[in-house]
Amino acid sequence: MEWFDSGWGLSLVVFLPLVGALVLAAIPRANEAAMKWVALVTAIVTFVVSIVLAMRFDYGAAADIQFGTNLPWIDAISANYHIGIDGISLPLVVLSTFITLLVVIYSWEHWPEPHNPKLLLALVMILATGMTGTFVALDLILFFVFFEIVLLPMYFMIGIWGDTSMRVVPVVNWEIELRLYASIKFFLFTLFGSAFMLLGFLALYFKSGDVGPNTFDILQLSELGRAGVFTGAFAFWVFAALFLGFAVKVPMWPLHTWLPDAHTAAPTIGSVILAAILLKLGTYGFIRILIPILPDEARRWAWFIGVLAVIGIIYGSLACLAQNDVKRLIAYSSVGHMGFVMLGVATMTDIGINAAIIGMVAHGLITGLLFFIAGSMAHRYHTRDMNRLGGQMLLMPKMGVLLGFAAMASLGLPSLAGFWGEFMSLLASFNPLDGLSLGLFRTLMVLASIGTVMTAGYMLWMLRSVNFGEPAAEWLDDHNLHDVDKFEWMAWAPLVVMTIAIGIYPKIVLGATNDAVVNLVNKAFGG
Amino acid sequence: MTITFSDWITEIANWVFLAIALPTLGAAILVVSAKNIVRAVLALVVTLAGTAALFMMLGAEFVGWTVVLVYIGAVIILFLIGIMITRAPLTKNADLSQPMSMRAPAALLSIILFAVIGWAVVASFGAAAIPLPDEATTTASIGETMFTNWVIPFEVMSFVLLAALVGGIALARQDAPEEEEA
Amino acid sequence: MIDYHAILPEIILGVTVLAVLATDLVTREKYYGAIVGMVGLFAALVPIFTLGVCDDLAFCSGSLPRELFGGSYVVDQYSLVMKGLFIGAAFIAILLSVAYLQSDRFYEGEYYFLLLAALFGAVVMASSRDFITMIVGLELVSGPGFLLAGWRKADEKSNEAALKYFIIGVIAFALLVMGVSLLYGISGTQLFADLAVAPAAVVDEPVFLLGMLFVFLGFTFKISAVPFHVWTPDVYEGSPTPVTAWLSVGSKTAGFVGFLSVAYLAFPTHANLWGPLLWILAIASMTLGNLVAVKQTNIVRLLGYSSIAQAGFMLAPFGAAAAAGADLQQAFGATIIYLLIYAVMNLGAFGVVIAGGARVKSYELDDWAGMWRWAPGLTVLLAMFFMSLAGIPPLAGWFAKLAMFSATIGVGSWWGYSIAVIAALNSVVAFVYYSKVVKSTVFDNVPDHVDPEALSRIELAPTLTVALGVTTILVLFLGVFPGVIGNLSKFASEILAGTF
Amino acid sequence: MLASLTPLVTRFAFLSEESGHEVHAGDGGALAQWAWLIVVVPVVITFLIVFFGKKSPLKGWGMATFGMAFVAVYGAVLAWVNLQEGILYEGAIEIGKIGPFALQWGWVVDGLSIMMYFLVGVVGFLVFVYAKGYMKGDVRYTWFFASFSLFAGGMLVLVSAPNLIQLIVGWELVGVSSYLLIAHYWEDFDNVDAGNKAFMTNKVADVGLFIGAIIMALSAGSFQFSEIFEKMLSGQTSLAQFGFWAGLALFIGAMGKSAQFPFHVWLPDAMAGPTPVSALMHAATMVTAGIYLVARLFPFYQLPEFAGxxxxxxxxxxxxxxxxxxxxxxxxxxxxxxxxxxxxxxxxxxxxxxxxxxxxxxxxxxxxxxxxxxxxxxxxxxxxxxxxxxxxxxxxxxxxxxxxxxxxxxxxxxxxxxxxxxxxxxxxxxxxxxxxxxxxxxxxxxxxxxxxxxxxxxxxxxxxxxxxxxxxxxxxxxxxxxxxxxxxxxxxxxxxxxxxxxxxxxxxxxxxxxxxxxxxxxxxxxxxxxxxxxxxxxxxxxxxxxxxxxxxxxxxxxxxxxxxxxxxxxxxxxxxxxxxHKFYIDDFYMDGIIRPTMGPLADGTLWIDMNIVDAVPNLAGGAAKHVAAAVNTVDQNVVDGVFNTASAGTGATGGFLRKALTGRVQQYAAMSFAGVVIIAALFMIF
Amino acid sequence: MTIIQFVLLGAALFSIGLYGVLTRKNAVLVLASVELMLAAVNVNLVAFDVYLGDASHAGQIMTLFLIALAAAEVGIGIAIVLLVFRNRRSANIDELDVMRY
Structure with a gap:
């Protein structure tokens, strides 16, 4: 297994889906079964390899980079194919392969219109490569490339299979199909952020030349950051650039407005991937790149991140309370949940960052499930308007129960996965990193706790409108409304199980992350 | 080496220069303003002849004669052919120029351009004198340097001319009627 | 003794140009000209390669740079790379032309002759190290360009394009040679190498500055940058599309060769003078090109404005590095990277546009709507090339953008940072119109007057397929392994290694 | 990873002389070590009922009642032993570390928890038996017992908690199962609303619980009650600084669960659930959780130097x-x-x-x-x-x-x-x-x-x-x-x-x-x-x-x-x-807090989101379009524009001039040269 | 003689040529104006050549090249004008506005 541990294993996880995509491209259009099987086998193999990685991972040395390799890639700018995972990336890599597998399973018989399994599956596979690649990259340029690779597939997913209903854009009063509006909005926001992110990366690269060879290597740059190479106005502007790049992706208030549109417009599996993984790329960037490389600047900006995060929590919750569209509601809830993740990050403590990571994983599982369910519901009802729904427990009891479960998990019910991230973020913000304003962060803690109340509020409100009561007459004889089917069960049950498992035994995640995070924080902020 | 105005005014060559340059300029103005198209083209001949005369005055005889031969002998003919074929109105008050609203800014632009170049030239060269050549530049010396340093452009020049010729013919030629297409 | 090895590519090309003309005279099958031309191009690549690796070859002696004709003609690493690029671009352009020319009544033999002649001019430009050679080479690129733009003889748009292109071209040319004459007057030399070491007394003269300014502005015509960009959309739209492809890549790159040579070989020590100029031109070009492109509804016009914007991106490193007085080698390398990648992706984009246009007989985006339905493969390629132009990884374009940003940021002063930020914003705007094409072809529905059934039955011409295949593979390969391009540009910029 | 599942068993011999009662306590032996079964059995039974309840002969009632009987018996035995010799035992397994904090599941066996085990077991058993008759023929008979069992499990998780985290977990499990049970007849929105009210009221109070737990844990450096008390008594904690707030916040949590004024509003509405639910949850167990919390933290509350x-x-x-x-x-x-x-x-x-x-x-x-x-x-x-x-x-x-x-x-x-x-x-x-x-x-x-x-x-x-x-x-x-x-x-x-x-x-x-x-x-x-x-x-x-x-x-x-x-x-x-009108408290909550939040505040936020926050990108998009159009016009028609304006100024007819002024190439050329001249002039000047 | 008198003459010719290019309607006259601009450059070059006493006569040689280039350009230009004329029956460039947006 020498070969496996020295980079190949990780490369397999990253590039197998791409191979799958290529194979898919070669399959004739008519042969749908072959496409499904290819995608499924690819997803399974990738998942299994990632599990093997998780099993071979040395948890005792979770702070170290493992399974890595560092090969020359672009000599001209000394960018390398430097990959590797530590305890921080491992859960996210596994989450990516896991969600990809479930998405493929779910798609088996749930094809959005227009029917084109080949392209859809290929896009999912490309997305998988981009997502896992981002989590394993240890070179800024490699990171950037993977970070951007996910854009196009998602753009196409929203644009081709998205919601075709018309949307009137407020303020400027354009009337445009939602999918078109959402897809371009998604792309432009992210591109806007990542363009500046790239500038920041380059600035770091050149600055690193002051004390040695220029490098894009995240680990080396972290060393330099700790050594205080990046300071002053330089650090400020670089931080601002990177912040913009990551904050758009998270998304942090007020850069979040692409999210509700993208989520609402995207087909089910697109929403799932978007919510479950893509949003994590931004927060991961904060943890992997911003804090280690620019620790002092991160400390200086912490209050700002914290304030935005809490605004996101409160604001997202309030926006949810006013929603009548199930998917939009879940989308806004993501803004709130990612707010908790960012609050954890903003504290810059080991607890906070651990909370952020477990929050990310939990949000991936739970919101993924919610979007799956919302998608299936929309598929059956042909509407997402909560005012028209109701009595789902009578129409589709199993769907109702799952929705209830997911909602409970989402509102942070203790003993389910979502609790840990939320609670630990609050915990961390009581005692943020030395030097941060205690008063501010404690205020934020209280406000964020109030956010949890509102989260419960809208989730219960949604359950009330969707699940309970007597169904409206229009649904009574609707033959579309069959309960959860085989493939849905196969795709959702693992999410339910994992949500419970992590809720009961958070060590599944924390066991990997804690040492790595403690190490990271110690290095960045000197213990 | 600079010269003063009194030096300048007393140098006979300068009077020759003026005698050539002023008509040249006048003809040039005529080229861009004449209302008769043929007259404008003929004014171009005068202008070019003026430059050729200046070249000879400067001892660049080969260049001067080349101007005469190539321009006056060939290019002008091309112009005239062009005029004839395009059946440009040969009458005096033909509508050859844009209206005033276009001409005024164009004139302004030209004057500013002249001012900019002129200012720069004066600022840089001042009253530097041009040494009158003792003897005319020989064709041989030009040929020698050309074929030691500029063989490539010379060869390339032939391709330019060939391309202009072949391309010009292909483009300007009346297409054969449909039956040529086999 | 002339170093014949050094000018062997030129000799082969010259013979090829004549051979194509001769072939046209003796055959009735007009595409033979294309075949002869392509064979000649391949043949010309051989000495370019052997020159590059001469020291490693047993039978070869002599190392780069090879100076000929008193330093007015130099074969060095940079010129070899650019020549390779020109030949490759011409090769693709010919492939794009074959089916297009056969689709209507065109003069084919003369077409190939002119295209190859233009290529010849570009190749000569790459090696010219004085203004005379440069100008003659430039004219050999331009002249056939003027003619080819009007090659759709019966089409008024094409006529108009040719005339517009010609008129703007000649006045820009006049400006350029005016600048050259002023430079000559103040410095007494036409040689870049001599200009580079012109004494301060000369350099400080206003005439020197004005001459330099005129030269640079004259070149902006070829690269379609501000202020001589105005012809671009009309000419792109009116010309036969393969010609547009050549203009947007071959001719534009020739302009950049002029820029690069003049800027880095003739005036490297006066960078503080031309730097701000190019800085302004870069910003103006990218901003204007991108903003106007957003409004375009014709795909070729859109590519025209895109071409203006891309020229702005390419100028950015020049301007930033020079204005800030930073190391020019990196900016030089970045521009070469950009040129190489731009050539590949833009040719690919035009290939797709030609292939699509051959079916719908229109370049209006509205008619292309829903192309996905009737030509899925082509649409994927279209999306790929346009996204590559937009600079989205993992398509090659990202590396070009990266190199550009890298060179500007690497300057390390506000000249660099500000233009990098402006370029970043511009790349976001650029995405708007590139994605507009993708949106229209992929997301929209087929308009009523288009019959997808009929269109989907039309086959792609084999030459087009080859051209698309080559560019596709390159765009993907270079996107994933941009190191190749990086190394090429490093090789090319070796000539500047000791300069500063 | 599995290796870490081995229990971390800790015993406390720590007893104080100041205690009003002489406590002679043993460790309870195997009886205490296996006491985790009390918690696990009902939880497992919940899942069994969910998955197999409908197919089982007693439709889930049997399993649920068995669980309660088990708890009752185990509780009674523990109570007996406790009475005889006293039991003090605390077991735990680690479920993760987060920074310096160990997260644990555990079970406390001491007088307080034994009393609760016994109480939950006995009352639960009797209520479950009763429910068999009461719920007979109910549409969701099995579901009811699953929820009921989950509730009992949650309550036991709560009372067995050796640390604040587990307490919170049990606390919320109780809350959610009460929500399910109150809203048992969810066809009627009144019942759903009652469930929501219960959940939300508790959730509001939980803010206090969370914050209190956080303050306490961070001040003392542990979630473990035993460690908190130990550090408190040995003075190694900064808890004194925040003690009042921690105590108050935790008490607010307790107020919610125990329906203390002003959080009492949910309890009367919670009567919407079936009567056995009221009997077990709203009389005997769930509502006592707040009392239990205060009792559990009594060593803290009794010390004014900490709790103020x-x-x-x-x-x-x-x-x-x-x-x-x-x-x-x-x-x-x-x-x-x-x-x-x-x-x-x-x-x-x-x-x-x-x-x-x-x-x-x-x-x-x-x-x-x-x-x-x-x-x-x-x-x-x-x-x-x-x-x-x-x-x-x-x-x-x-x-x-x-x-x-x-x-x-x-x-x-x-x-x-x-x-x-x-x-x-x-x-x-x-x-x-x-x-x-x-x-x-x-x-x-x-x-x-x-x-x-x-x-x-x-x-x-x-x-x-x-x-x-x-x-x-x-x-x-x-x-x-x-x-x-x-x-x-x-x-x-x-x-x-x-x-x-x-x-x-x-x-x-x-x-x-x-x-x-x-x-x-x-x-x-x-x-x-x-x-x-x-x-x-x-x-x-x-x-x-x-x-x-x-x-x-x-x-x-x-x-x-x-x-x-x-x-x-x-x-x-x-x-x-x-x-x-219940002192108008409910009305105040509804009209003073909930309606404004869900109405104007939420709607306003959404409006702001769509019309103000999103206006920036939308306007940027709109502006970009307009700027693009403007630049397009300038780029293509600037000379036209200039002359049209000029002609309008001079009174000439625009149409005529427009027609006369379409020399596009020359406009292009003029623009280009204008650029040249401007640039040249600029560079000459500077 | 001074050098500036020649160069100023060149500049004047150049500017006049530019004016012609911008204002002449007839395409042939536009071409003629372009010739003026190029002739101006020639004047400069020859004058500088003599002024500098350039032994390699680069100025004169460039003038020769420019003359040839100008001839080629005129050839191309006339060809294009003829082409336009054939389709539109007019050689007026101000009527070129098919592509207007």
């Missing part, structure tokens, strides 16, 4: 609750709501007791109240089952039809109002006595306030119970259904509970038996409580007559009359409307 004045606040809140919420029971027609307000009131007693430092008295009342209140609820359920209505106006005269229910109900009533010798007499009396003791030792406002309101509360309790009993069991039957005695499966649990209600009080007769005190003071930390050494005879002679008077007045006022209307006619002008 929180004690006084607890006492005052408890007193307010016990008195004023009791008043609300007076006007209710729904028998369950009468009992619900009564529960709120009794919880006030317990909380007040905790506030005045009467640890064991409060717990004792919790213990007895669990029996008699669930008895009353089940009795009410039996009645409701018979008359198919919750309203006392549909009842009357049921004494004749349902003797078993009647007599057990009467025992429950006796216990509730505190009549000798029923359980309530002993426990309530001890609370009042302890309060008086505290007040006399340390005469604070809070203590006296509590004592006086407690006595007043006793009057009110008796008064509304007299009303309820009279309206329900006396007079003529006014309903429409045919009342009948409930089946054995329902009456037997009633009798079982009646036995407890009657005799549980003897566990702790001041000066005679101290079984209960010995029981619950088996804690690893010193409990310095205030309690009377013997029966406080003067107080007995004050309270008991008051109760008797209240009963008499109550019966007289609500005695059987000719018509129902006459019976209902009794009102007190100002107070009754106030009571009927």
């Amino acid at each position: 004045n929180v004690n006084a606040i607890i006492a005052i809140i408890g007193a307010i609750t016990l008195f004023f919420m009791g008043l609300l029971a007076l006007t209710q027609d729904d028998i369950k709501k009468v009992l619900a307000y009564s529960t709120v009131s009794q919880l006030g007693y317990m909380m007040a007791a905790m506030g005045v430092g009467a640890y064991s008295a409060g717990l004792f009342h919790l213990f007895t109240h669990a029996f008699f209140k669930s008895l009353l609820f089940l009795g009410a359920g039996s009645v409701i089952h018979a008359v198919h209505s919750n309203n006392m106006s549909d009842m009357g005269g049921l004494r004749k039809y349902m003797p078993a229910t009647f007599w057990t109900f009467m025992i429950g009533t006796g216990a509730l109002v505190g009549l000798f010798p029923f359980a309530g007499f002993w426990s309530k009396d001890e609370i009042i006595a302890s309060g008086y003791h505290t007040a006399s030792v340390d005469p604070t406002f809070a203590a006296w306030f509590m004592v006086i309101l407690s006595i007043g509360g006793a009057f009110i309790t008796a008064f509304y119970m007299a009303r309820a009993v009279s309206l329900t069991f006396f007079g003529d039957y006014t309903g429409h259904a045919h009342p009948h005695e409930s089946p054995k499966v329902m009456t037997l649990p009633l009798m079982g509970l009646a036995a407890f209600a009657a005799f549980a009080g003897f566990l702790n007769v001041p000066g005679v038996t101290d079984v209960f005190i010995r029981w619950v003071t088996v804690r690893a930390f010193p409990i310095v409580e205030h309690h009377a050494e013997g029966l406080n005879w003067p107080l007995v002679f004050i309270v008991t007559p008051i109760v008797l008077v209240a009963l008499t007045v109550g019966f007289w006022l609500f005695r059987p009359k000719e018509t129902q209307a006459e019976r209902d006619a009794f009102t007190i002008p100002v107070l009754y409307p106030l009571f009927e």
